[in-house]
Amino acid sequence: MLPKYCLAALAVLFTQAWSLTCQASPLVVAGDEDYPLSIHTHAQYLRDGNNHYNLSDLEAMDQVFEPLPNDRAHFGYHSEGIWMRFQLKFEAPSSMSPAQENQISMVRKYLEVGYPILNVARLVYRDHEGNVQDLDLGFKHSFSQRPVSFRHPVFPISLPHGETTTFYLNVKLKGGSLKAPLRLWDYQSFHRHLAESDFYFGTFLSGLLFINFYSLFLFISLKERIYLTYTLFVLTSYLSAVSLSGHGFEFFWPSMPKLNDGILQFSFSLAMVCFIQFTREFLEVRTRFPKFDWLLKSMSIYWGLIALLAATTSIYFGRVVTASMLPSSLVYLLAGVLMLGVERRKAKFYLIAHSSALAGLLLYSLDQLKIIPSTLLTQEGVVLGLMVEVIVFSFALTDRINQEKAQKYYAMVAERDALVKVEETKQEMLYIGTHNDLTGFPNKVLFKEKVIQKLIENTPFTLCMLHLSEIKEVNKTLGHKNGDAIVELYAKDLNDYLESSSIQNTLELNEKGQFYAAQIDFSHFAFILSCSKEDIDSHGFKKQFSNIPSEVKYQNMNIDLQPFVGMACYPEHGEKYSELHKALNIAIEFAERASKNFAMYQPQIEANSERRLILTSELRRAINNDLLTLNYQPQLDLKSRRVVGVECLIRWIHPEYGFIPPDEFIPSAEKTGLITELTYWVLAQAYKTFISLKSSGILLNFSINISTRDLRDVQFCDKVAAIVPDEADRKQMILEITESSIMENVQESLQVLNNLVKLGFRLSIDDFGTGYSSLTYLKKLPVEELKIDRAFVTNFKENEDDKKIVKTIIEMSHSMDLYVVAEGVEDLETFDQLADLNCDLAQGYYMCRPVKADELRSSIIEAEKNVNESTNTQAG
Template sequence: MELPFRYQRSTLRAIRKNKVPSTGRRWRHHSVHLNRALSLLVAVVVACLSLEVLAQPEPTEITPAANFQSHFQYWEDTAGDAQIDQVVNLPDDRWSLVANGSAAFGITQSAYWLRFAVRNQTPLNLNLIAELGYSQLDDVVFYVYADGAPVKELKTGDSRPFYPRDVDHPSVLLRLSLASEEMQTVFVRVATAGSMIVPLRIAREQSFFETAAYELKLHFFYYGCIFVIILINLAVYLSLREKLYLYYALALLGYLLFFASIKGFSFQHLYPQSPALHAKVLLVSIPALALFSLLFCREFLNTRINSPRLDKVLIGMMVFELLFLFSAPFLDYQRGIQLASFSALFFFSLLLVAGPVVWAAGVRAGAFFTLAWTPLTIGVLATAGRALGGFPENFFTENGMQIGSALEAFILTLALADRLYREREDKIAAQAASLQEAQSRSIAQNLLTEALTHDPVSGLPNRNRFEWMVDQQLQQAPERRYMVGLARITRLDEINRTLGLARSEWIMKCVAQQMVELAAALPFIQAIRDDQGREERVYHLSGDCFCLLVDIDKAGNDFSALNTALRRLAEPIWLDHLAIELQPSFGAASYPEHGQSAAELIRNAHVGMEIAPRDGNQTGIYSPKYDIYNESRLTLMADLRNALQQNQIMLYYQPKQDLKTGQIVGVEALIRWHHAERGWVNPADFIPLAEDTGMITQLTRWVIGQATRDLAELHNDNPQLSVAINVSARDLESSELRDVLDLALQQSGLQARALTLEITETAAMLDPLRSLQALNGLAELGYQISIDDFGSGYSSLSYLKQLPASELKLDRSLIEDICISESADVIVATAIQMARSLGYRVVGEGIENAETALRLKANGCDLLQGFWLCRPKPISELKQWLQAFEADERAVRSSGP
């Protein structure tokens, strides 16, 4: 079908007559009337710029030259029900010309028919691509005619599944194949619920793909840059946890989603068979980018402080965008696009004003934001004008928002970098001010921590570190099998008495070094590194005992290498030409068979050591069958309950002496139990059982009642005395403890300050928050709080200093060697100085000789108790001892100069 070409410029009135039919339309909403008015205005502008009336279309001539101009004619089908046969027979005066090949008709409910002809004037067969370069067209149908007969029909558009298409490309494309001197006429029906933009381009196939590849590179360069900026900001957010960088990354992600949707890339690559989802994603992306941009703006400009009125407006806009975001999936596409277009106008205008408002207040961020948002707003206005039909179709109106967003991202990235740099400088300045103070405090705490977690002789980590390491390992990998192995130097006491402490310590250092070297060659020995990067494999459990953790799964049940190492450890050590036999004993307990915690495994490994054969260097493996300590566990608590009911439990008291005045200022209540069959039962055997079974609560209630009655009796002759009562972690958890104490004071007539409640540092650390609350409540009532056995556990000093304690008792294991070991003396002196600096009264317990007492007094210790002063005594004997002590004191004072 060959149509002769003839230009005839029409008047504006003629165009208006041809374009808009006189039949009325049914408009149901006010927004539709507004769109109609905009469409009329756009039609006038577009007509003035690019439209001409054609009597008949001139075909696009394909010549050997590389470039040629595309143009088309269009006819508006206001009812949207015209068929191809009707359109083909339309008179020429019903068609309007778009000479530059691109037109924008705004948001309209009409369908538009395009008509163009293509003639091949080359001697070759040609493959051409006809492109409608706007991917958001919903329904596009191509009808190709040659010599007046239909040769091809193609239905496409983003309301249909993406595949199949003539060309795998986001735009709406049609392949045309023309023989030499052949002409084809193409009719295109276009209908869309959004903006009607129809940029037509006809190109040779090779030229089209070269141009498309170049455009694709530009697009993905843009997407890549934005994606890198998103990743950087997410990394900064994860590092600093500042919401500003998260909001910025999410806003940029919204832009990516919007551009990928409106350009058709997401439809093409992510959900090509879901056109309905494609429309919803585009609608959701618009309020999403707006919402996170508003959040970023509010955080970046700090409008809560810099401009409270602006902050309220931003919050209102955020509420609107949030509602839009949740309702977008349920909105009609046309109404959603209309709402998005008009809300974007207010949104971008608001943020364009926000920057200067904050800038005028003297905030540096306002200048950056203004510079960044201006090009984006211009780009958005250009894109929106194109979508509404107000601006012509060209490179800037098509890509203005992308160009603006790229400039905005670049400027705001510089702004965030500037902000990050300034915040970093401020933090460095603030940290530098406190660094010196923290450094000295840290050094002191590290020294004390080192003393509490490492053996002073061997330098190896001690029991506290070993239990912590084992428990951590069991928690992290409970499905694996482990074995706790112990090695005890049985002749250490004999070597110490024979050769002296210095040589004995030298031998222990040699043994420790040898064990570390042997363990390093065994890959199945569990190893960790401490805070200083030192490797820990072997631990010094006590004075003569070492331990380690074996990964049984890694060893594969082959312990030949370990047995070889143990035999080497049993070899004599040469000292001054003497071969010293160490006679080590080995024990082991396996997880999970022999215990579920470090303490339980260590205990059972000790039991295994006791049942090891004495001939040779074999390792004793724990077996419940040979655990003699378990025989009494079934009946011991029942016997204890009966003993309490029958008043068979006794209290012994050990005095505490003030080292400055020499006076006896208090006594500690110590529980004693004489079993009818077993004789005297060690408290270490039944107190832990009582704590495990909950029996400790009844036991503590009895001790408080008996101790207060005894103290009231002692006050008749010694009113200055106080009594110390041991309180367990279970007692602190009990809500009855305060009531029991109050009742005991009422019955005895004592004051709360006469009672000192002793709690071990280990018990205080079991549930720090609960313990702290309970002790604070007791201290407020006037009870004295004492931290018992300090130095036997691994506590947090920052926590201990929060306890409302007035007294700290050094554990006997910490002070027993201060007269013979310089390192032990330094540790005790440091602990005393630290405790006194924190306001504690320091008590040394377990004093067995005058030399130790004098050393503690010289180091600043306040009180002492121990066998050297007095063994624990029942109340009757304690009275006699106190009378004798006072008589001796009076005699000493009277005989003095």
């Protein structure tokens, strides 16, 4: 029997020993401690699965409490409530005298539960009078109920001197990783800690808000989606950080415990969605890695669903969120690694930023899973990593802006260099196009420009044109080389003579000298005199100009060139350049016919004046009665050798005068205003032919000339739209206008031309190269096609300068995406050289003469056949 009693006694002794072991000794709090004191290392815990224990139950179960599983008060993932038991005893410091000790009855301390997101943080104990103190500072209660305004639950407690007080703390977390580190503070150290916490939070808040507003400003300014996604990412990240740290409940939604209960998982999930979108924009994943982009989209949907469920249900996804963070972060890291092979600079920024966030997230996750010890670094890893990530990404976006600025700068420099080169080419081309290649004198283009400038000044002046009537005989006798030399000598003598005159007008001053005359062609010169018709009629003028050079001394020969001069005065003989130019030609023809050195234009010497009046009066009747006809000249594609379009050319067979050239009645139509009615008639006839060809399966472009008068007609756009009602058909109608016509009123012309393009018509510049401002305004014109003036094409196979001009025009037009049509192609050699220069279309007698509508089908076939046979013959 003795052994049984012995065993029983041993069991009782073991039970008492275990009870004494579980009931740890109280923590002695002295007045001279270094605060804060870690309380949880002296605590025991008890699981309360049903959350039904009260103070009496707990006091009766002291022997059931167990030591904490670790020294961090970290209990891992579970939804059970935990009761922590600890004892505190205040003793006066040894330095205090007995009298001072007797004066101390109670000491006030602060008990901090160092985890901000507890749903339940309830402290229960009996005070020195035996009264039960019960206070819950968890999330389910309003923040205003907290006795101390701090992000962590803080309980003010009073400790009696020399007595031991037992405290019971109930903590619970809704589905998260539960921990409850306890610290004890005195008054001074706690408020110092409170001030430091507010300072750090204020710094954190200010930094993130600054970054957020800066990125929002960038989005508003630049309208780029990347800055919007970054702004939303920073905002949701900030919301996650303040939710996790407890600052959100403290400062932003203190009266909304229900919101506080679910906002952490919602904001964190939403932050992941925003970061995914930012990653897609920042790394340009959609265009560079389309397959990988599908993975990011799927992840975005996954996190979006978690955010939606968190916002609309009471389900807690803490374990799911924690488990999903690490693989998601690794996917983001992979995106950065992929980017290294495409754009290293951007990839480095991304990897550095995300690696810092990943490191913080990894530390926090491992801490939550109780894999590593819990420290300030692991507890605040998410916030610290986020701060570094946001700062690095801010630098990355700033660098992106700088890179874009640099790219724009280099692009601008390249564009400037290209423009300088284009401008130099344009100036060279302009010089070639406005100067005679033999003498270097201004040519007819520059002369016309100067005359128009004089017309704008609206002061009287006189135009003179000089014809060297004997230069052809000189060429026949001495040859073209000597003829060229003689013309050069005469040009210099004429310029010197005009320079000595008191009424000359400078046409141009450049590095080659000052020029008073222009060379219109090989045998014609023109100049401007600053005098009126009355001055010319005076005796002094006739005496002064009686000495105009007529002979040239060349190789010991005095060669008489017999110059004749025609004159026309502004405004007596015309108010437009065309009128004055015509008057000049009439005057010089009269001078040669009458063998007079000088001849002033007079109406009575105009042989065709009566005929012109008759034709002007009969033109309207011809339009109204369809007495005009329309011919069509094919335009052939130089690459395909196929006819792709026609130009519409008006013809007038008068019953009395027979064939009337367009050059004779078109100017009269312009002057009287009949030109617009004529344009409508041409367009209507052309459209009829177009429809006829279209119905038989032939689809061609139809080019129709329009004039300055047409552009001034306020109803012009409406009327041409009514004539060609089908917008698809309008795209086959090409309206041609000369550049000089546009220049008469640039702004008004541009507006009408833009309206025509909107209606569906296409535009072409006719006779390009003869206008004085074409290069300046060409970019502004909504044209698709450019027709080189026949003056440059007809002889360009023999004239290198004309060939250079044609080549430059073609290259410049193609650089501006314009088609080029060459007029005046008269032979196979010209045709082939234009093809070598990459000209697009050719038009001229070599392919086909203008034909009537009923002959057009057969002429197209014949033109294509002739060209192809000639090409094959040449190749053979």
